[in-house]
Amino acid sequence: MPEIDFLNIFQGIATMVASDPHIAVARVVLIALGIAFVYWGVKGTLEPLIMIPMGIGMACVNAGVLFLSAKTMGTIFIDPIASEPAKLLDVLQIDFLQPIYTFTFSNGLIACLVFMGIGAISDIGYMLIAPVRCMFIAIMAELGTVLTFPIAVAMGLTYKEAAAIAMVGGADGPMVLYTSLMLARDLFVPITIVAYLYLSLCYAGYPYLVRLLVPKHLRGIKMDQKSVPNITAAEKITFAIITATVLCLLFPVAAPLFMSFFLGVIVRESGVKQYVEFLSGTVLYGSTFFLGLMLGVLFEANTILNPKVLLLLFLGMTALLLSGIGGIIGGYIVYWISGRTFNPVIGIAGVSCVPTTAKVAQKEAHDANKFVMILPWAMGACVSGVITSAIIAGLYVTVLQHAP
Amino acid sequence: MESFGGSVKLMLFIYALAAVISLIIAWMIKYLFVVIRMQSNRAERSKKAKAATSPMPSAATPRRKA
Numbered sequence: 428m429p430e431i432d433f434l435n436i437f438q439g440i441a442t443m444v445a446s447d448p449h450i451a452v453a454r455v456v457l458i459a460l461g462i463a464f465v466y467w468g469v470k471g472t473l474e475p476l477i478m479i480p481m482g483i484g485m486a487c488v489n490a491g492v493l494f495l496s497a498k499t500m501g502t503i504f505i506d507p508i509a510s511e512p513a514k515l516l517d518v519l520q521i522d523f524l525q526p527i528y529t530f531t532f533s534n535g536l537i538a539c540l541v542f543m544g545i546g547a548i549s550d551i552g553y554m555l556i557a558p559v560r561c562m563f564i565a566i567m568a569e570l571g572t573v574l575t576f577p578i579a580v581a582m583g584l585t586y587k588e589a590a591a592i593a594m595v596g597g598a599d600g601p602m603v604l605y606t607s608l609m610l611a612r613d614l615f616v617p618i619t620i621v622a623y624l625y626l627s628l629c630y631a632g633y634p635y636l637v638r639l640l641v642p643k644h645l646r647g648i649k650m651d652q653k654s655v656p657n658i659t660a661a662e663k664i665t666f667a668i669i670t671a672t673v674l675c676l677l678f679p680v681a682a683p684l685f686m687s688f689f690l691g692v693i694v695r696e697s698g699v700k701q702y703v704e705f706l707s708g709t710v711l712y713g714s715t716f717f718l719g720l721m722l723g724v725l726f727e728a729n730t731i732l733n734p735k736v737l738l739l740l741f742l743g744m745t746a747l748l749l750s751g752i753g754g755i756i757g758g759y760i761v762y763w764i765s766g767r768t769f770n771p772v773i774g775i776a777g778v779s780c781v782p783t784t785a786k787v788a789q790k791e792a793h794d795a796n797k798f799v800m801i802l803p804w805a806m807g808a809c810v811s812g813v814i815t816s817a818i819i820a821g822l823y824v825t826v827l828q829h830a831p
Numbered sequence: 832m833e834s835f836g837g838s839v840k841l842m843l844f845i846y847a848l849a850a851v852i853s854l855i856i857a858w859m860i861k862y863l864f865v866v867i868r869m870q871s872n873r874a875e876r877s878k879k880a881k882a883a884t885s886p887m888p889s890a891a892t893p894r895r896k897a
Contacts, residue, residue: 555864562857566850573846580838662867666860673859677852754838815853822845 438493442500446492453728454489457519461723474627476712477600477700477719481623484723504724507533507616518769524724532721535608537714538601543820544711545781545813546691547703551667552658553807559793560761560769561777561804565811568777569754571596571746572819579742584735586830587611590823592739595622600718605684610825615737616725618624620623621743623722628784633775640755641771645762647796648770655803660696667692670814678821680828685817702816731797750778754808759787775803779812 434441443451464482468475488504495501505528509518519525531537554561563687572593579589591614593608603622607615635648671689694702730736760775772792776785790797798819 468845556858557859558860559854559866562853566853569846569849573842573849576842577835577838580833583833584833586833586841587836589833645876658864662864666863666868668854669863670860672858811857812852814856815849819845819849822849826841826845 436478437489442492446500449732450728451814453731454492456468457489457726457731458486458727459491461726464590464723468599468625469737472631473624474630476715477627477722477773480716480719481620481723481726484720484724488724488727502727505721507725518628524721524752527717528721528725532713533608533715535605535683538605538608538719539683539719540710541601541713541718542684542687543613543694543706544714545689545694546688547695547706547711547815549688549692549695549781550806550812551663551692551696551810554667554802555658555662556655556803556807558811559767561807561811562815564754564757564761564774564777564808565815566777567757568750568754568774568808568812569597569749569815570756571748574749575742575746579746582738582742584738584742585611586613587827588735591615591618592621594805594816594820594823595625595743595817596750596811598626598747598750598778598784599813599816600626602684602733602816602820604718606680606820606823609680610827614733614735614739616722616730617739618743620726621736621739623719625743626780626783629747629778629780630787632747633778633784633787634750634791636751637755637772637775637787641791643760643795646770646772646792646794647797647799648762648792650770650795650801650804651768652800658701660698663696664693667696674814674817674821678818678825680824681817681821684820688813688817698756735783747778751775754778754784770799770801770804771820773801773804773808775810777806777815779809779814779816781809782806784812785809825826 443454457721461482461484462721464473464478464485467473468478468482472757488502491502491504492500493502501521505524507519509515513767531540531570562733577594579592580586584592587610591603591611594603594606595618597603598818600619600623602616604619605617611618653743665687671685674685678685691706694706738820752776754777755771756774757777758769759769762769762771770792772788778784785802785808788805789800789802
């Protein structure tokens with residue numbers, strides 16, 4: 428019988444013993460965090476659609492480190508830095524998640540697929556109730572997306588990195604993923620993880636912000652239901668195709684995102700049931716699942732040891748907080764302009780994060796006055812938020828793409 | 832290190848430009864909606880007018896028997 432070395436049999440433990448102590452500790456912390464994400468996802472504290480696959484990915488990738496050669500350690504999940512064609516071809520045949528990473532993640536396709544699904548569940552008709560008001564609220568709710576940029580620069584990030592983390596304020600996961608892939612490839616994993624972590628907390632955190640900034644009697648203001656026009660599918664399709672074309676003309680660099688979102692909208696309104704089900708079901712949930720899994724698998728010990736991660740955690744929270752405050756300020760401005768007939772809670776929905784913030788607005792208004800229905804206006808602000816976030820993402824990428 | 836002053840200027844530029852573009856799109860959508868509504872109302876009115884002026888088949892007219 429050959430001599431048996433137990434550490435060689437259980438290589439996950441052997442690599443932990445053989446690696447630097449800080450890497451080993453980081454791996455243990457990430458395994459624990461992954462398990463916690465799954466627990467919080469299942470419990471509903473965090474968004475389960477992202478957190479369950481992400482948590483499992485994090486726990487398994489940090490546990491499953493093995494000796495790839497005598498001196499190198501790694502996993503057979505993924506190699507995000509492989510770009511040289513010959514090496515990439517090898518990796519594609521070994522690492523089981525590499526095809527998904529190479530062909531859907533690193534080129535932003537997965538963000539576009541999620542956006543198609545979001546388009547297919549978004550009713551653009553709500554935006555047509557009061558497009559100027561909705562867009563004004565949405566642009567106010569981009570406060571965090573722009574204010575975080577100089578804050579991040581002051582804290583030592585480059586313009587590109589600052590713009591990528593500032594996009595968290597837009598509260599659109601695919602948009603953050605896309606911007607960080609275009610501007611800060613080295614930081615796109617921690618930035619996207621921070622974004623999804625905070626976005627999954629929106630549903631829990633924003634109600635407190637609303638209650639803090641809007642008194643109960645204002646939260647209970649009723650909206651005039653008669654002012655909601657009946658908008659036909661043909662009208663919605665007309666708006667969608669014109670807006671998509673204009674936005675693509677203005678920002679070709681973000682054209683894939685615009686096209687994907689409005690394609691979803693048009694498919695929804697076209698009434699082709701099979702396509703609607705495909706985009707809003709299989710495509711949206713399939714890509715969200717793999718997005719979560721990929722983020723988890725990319726969250727290795729080396730990522731958390733990046734000194735910029737703590738900074739990104741702070742900046743991501745600042746961006747979302749400022750955007751929430753900006754949205755509510757926008758709600759208040761419309762409330763005063765409209766002669767105190769507009770419910771200022773709708774402002775929080777301008778932050779986007781379809782449809783979470785709209786649901787938060789409706790829930791808070793309903794808690795203050797059970798006869799209030801503000802969901803159509805909140806959804807209008809929410810959809811406008813997607814458009815304004817995409818405009819700002821397009822501007823950041825266009826302006827900073829060639830910056831050093 | 833990048834300049835903080837430059838980032839503030841860039842922030843103001845991006846915010847102002849995004850606001851202008853967003854509001855232009857909103858106005859465009861608003862007026863497009865108004866135009867579409869006007870056209871559909873006009874089409875409906877002309878359809879009604881056509882129906883009112885066209886000779887209606889009278890119930891009193893006896894049908895020819897085969």
